[in-house]
Amino acid sequence: MPYPITRAARTAALVAAASALAAVSTGCTPGADDNAAASPGYVSEDGSVRTWEPGQRPGPVVVTGTDYEGRAVDTGDWLGDVLVINTWYAACPPCRAEAPTLATLARDRAEQGVRVLGINVEDAAGAALAFQNTFDIPYPSIEDRDGLAVASLSGVVPLQAVPTTVVLDHQGRVAARIVGLAEESTLNSLVGDVVAESPVQ
Incomplete structure (x- = not known):
């Protein structure tokens, strides 16, 4: 004989469903971030943002691969x-939304020594x-269906969270990360802060 569903059980189920929906909204295929609970920074309406102080930054990070032009x-x-560094794929809606940014x-920042x-x-x-071609992208992208390039960011990028954007400082260390859609003002602020740093810290 089935047990009746209590009000408390129904509430718990609704909360769980809402939490799952919120997780999905930050990216196309979000994954667990083991550091999320301990991460400084804030959560914006577009995605989770984390920054690292210069003395605490992971890295240096080196990514290698072959772009789509060979x-x-x-x-x-x-x-x-x-x-x-930005992870993406063509059918991902937030990837398309952030591409112009x-x-x-x-x-705009190439003369400041910023690469994408x-x-x-x-x-x-x-x-x-x-x-x-659709978004007139001026920077290269590595083909990474084998996951080797993303593996270079292990421990920094949740491997199933696309898009994720990472800002590396002058020494190749991880200064900031956005999981989910990179909102224009947030990304420009993060990059501007790192550009303003001394190349040697």
């Missing part, structure tokens, strides 16, 4: 610059290049 990429060659940032690198975790060349 060129080798090694971020170790870019030490001294500020690097913004990332493209504008790459153009995409890591595509899903797409073959056709879909990825179509996305890049």
